Amino acid sequence: MFEDTEHKAGKGTLGLVILGPLFGLLYVCFLPLIALMTLLLALPELAVAKKAEIVDNAGACMSCHSSREFSKTFKNKEKMSVFVNADDFKGTVHAFLSCTDCHQKVSLNAHPGRSSYDSREAFLLAASAACRNCHSDTQLKAKPVHAFLTNKTNGPPCIDCHGSHSVKRSTAWKNTLSDNQYCLTCHSQKLTKTLGNGEKISLFIDPSPLKASVHGKHACTDCHTGFSRTSHPTRDFSDKRSRSFVIAEACKRCHLDKHNAVRESIHFKLISEGNSKAPVCTDCHGFHNVGPKATYETLSGVPCKGCHEEVFKRYQKSVHGMAKAKGHTGAPLCSSCHFAHEVKISAMNERIKTACLGCHKEAEAKHEKWLPNAGLHLSAVACSACHSPNTAKGIQLRLYDQNTDKPFTEEQAAKLLGSEYQAILQRISSHGGEGLESDELWDIVRKLNNKGTNAKVTFLGRMDVSNSAEAHQLALKKDAVRECEQCHTSESDFFKSVTVAVVKADGRLRNFKAKPEVLGSVFSMVSLKQFYVLGSTRLKALDWIGILMVFGGLSMPLAHIALRVLTSPIREAKRLNKMRKEGKR
C-alpha cells in the first residue's frame, strides 16, 4: 500500500506537494488508530496464542515428530521412535516449555544428524542433561536417592524414572509398583558404589536368580531392614568384608537356630578374634542367589572348597569323594563330619570319630574280628592313621585330664598356671627346630598336677596323620593298614615324629615339635604314663638294666664254674686223702 502511494506522488511535483502532507497527516493521525484497532482486533487472538504458542512454535518440529512412522537409528544400530505425543506433553508440568528449551542443540537450522549418538542410552543421557539446566543440584540433593545419584557418573538418566515428554513425579508411578519392583527401579540399573578403601561394589540386582532362590518370595525389605519406600539410609562401609559382616546379620532374623549353631563354630571364633577371612553366612550361601540345602551338598556346590582347597582336592580323590562323584547320596561331604554351621575341627577327635562311626556303625565289630584290643586301637589311633595310606604319620601328645576323661585345654592350663604358663609357652616356642625334651614334658605335667586342683593331668599319645589335609584322603578298605608291624616297632614312621598339641577349648591345636626320644625316656614314666605302644615306645633305660641283669645272671654260674675248676685240685687231693684214710682203715 505504501509503495503504491509513493509511486503516484512521484508522478508530479504538485501531487507530491499536496498529497504528501495530506498523506503524512493521515499517516501520523491514523496510524496509531489503525494500530490500536489492529491491536484491539488482535487481543482475543493473542490470548489464544499464548496457549497455542508451543504448538505454533513446534509446528516445524511436530511436522515430523507427530508422526509415528519415523524412527532414529543410532551408531550401534539401535532404533528409537521419534514420535512425540503432543497431547501428553500438554498435560505435563513442562507444557509451557518449547521444544528447544530442552533440545537446545536443535533449531530450524541445526538438527543433529541421525547417527550423532552411539546408542540410545547415550542419547538419553545427553537428553537428560537438559533437566539439570533448571533442576539444580541443591534441589536434587534434598532427596537421598537423588543425592546419591547426582554424585554418580554412571547413575541412571532422569528420564528413566521421570519419563521424557510425559514427565511425571516418580511417586505418580512408583507407588503403583510392587515393593520389590520399587527397589529394582534403581537396582536393576548398573549402579556401583565405591567403598572407603576404594573397592567398588555393584548395586545391580539381577531379579531372576533372586526369584529362583529359596528367598524368591521374599520382599527386599525382609532382609534389608531399615529400607522402605520412605527410607533409604546411606551406609558407609570401609570395605567389602565389613559390608558382608553387616549384611549377614540379617539372616539371623529368620535363621536364629543356624545363627546360634554358627556361634559354636570355629569360624565364628576366628571372626571374634578379628580374623576377617573367616566366613559369614553370605560367603557360603551367596547374597541373592541362596540355594536350597541340596545345593551345598554337591561336589560342585559345596562352599568349603573356596577356602579349604587343599583339603577338598584330597577329599575328592578319597573313597568318599569318589563315591560322591558317582552319585552315592550317602557318601559324606565336608559337613557330614565337620557339621555345616557349628563347624568343628578334627582336634575334637571324639566328635570326628563319632562322625566316622556314625556311618560305619559296624566298624567296631568288624575291627574286633581281626584286630586284638580293637576298642583300644580305635581310641588311640585315628581312623585316618590306618585308612589314609601313604601319608605322613606321627605321634601327637595331648594334655588330658584323667579325672574328667577329657582333653586338658590350653585355657585350663593358662588359668591354672597363670603367668607361669606364658613362661612355659615362651620356652617351648624358643626351641625352634630342636623340639621339646622329655624333662620339659615332665616338668609341665608336674606343674599342672602340683597346683592342688582336681585335675589329674597327663599326656596322652595318639597316632595320627601329621598333615590334617592328608587325613582326608581316605582310601579303600583293601588299602588300609593291616600289618601290626607298621606300628609296633620303634622303626615305624609314627615314632619318628612327635608333636605336642595344645588343645584349645574350641578344638584348635597349637603344635610344638618334641624330640622322638621323649617316648622312651625315664621321664615318660610320669609324663606319658598312659601312652605305651608295644614294641615301639619301650623305656631305653630298661634295655640297659636288662643287659646288666642278664649278664649278672649268667656271670654267677660262670664265675662259680671257674672257681670250681680252679679249686678242683683241692677237692681231688681231699678225695685222695680220704680214700687213703679209708684204705688205711
Added chain:
Amino acid sequence: MKKIYLHPLPIRIWHWINAVSFIVLFVTGLQIRYRDMLSLMKFRDAVDLHNIVGFILIFNFFIWLVYYIFSGRIRIYIPPLSVKKFITGCIRQARYYGYGILLGEENPHHSTPENKFNPMQQMAYLAIMVILIPMQLVSGLFLWDIKQFAGPINLAGGLKVVDSVHVVLFLFFLSFIFVHIYLATLGHTATAHIKAMFTGYEEIPEGHGR
C-alpha cells in the same frame, strides 16, 4: 644208693609246664619288645602266643597253689620261724656254695619231702611264688587288656609303670633261670636233680644224709 620221693606228680607237671611256658614267654616277650632287632615270628603271632601261654601260666600257678595248700606242704616254703635259726641256716648254705663246695664239703642241707628247700631256697622261692610270680601274672593280665583294667592300671601308677614292672620281672626271671639251671646241676651228679624232676625220686648216695 637210696631214693626218696621228693617231687610228687602234680608238682612235676607244674614244674615242666612252668619251664616250657617260661621259655615260650621269654622268646615271644623279646620278640614283642624288640621287633626292630628280632624277626623270629610275626608280631601278631608273638602276641597271640604270649597271651595264650600267659593264661596257661596263670592256670598253672593255681595248680601249684591248690596242691600245696590242700596237701599242707606249703610249709616247705616257709622259713624257720626262729630268726636266729633262719640266719644261721642261710649263712651255712651261703658258706657252702661260696666255699664248702669248692673244698668238696658235703651240702649242709639234705632234702626230704618235708624239708625240701634249704633256707636260701626257701627265701628265694617264697618271694618268687608269693610275690614275684603273682605280680608278673597280674601285670601281664592287665597289659592283656588295658582298657578293661584301666582302673587298676591307674592305681598302679599308669601303663608305663605296669609295663616296666612286667619287664623288670621278666628280666629277673631270665637271669634267675641261668642260676636255677646251674644250681640244678650241683647234685651228686650233674643230672641228678634234673632226673629227679622227671621221675620224682632223688637219689641219695650212700653215706649222705643224716
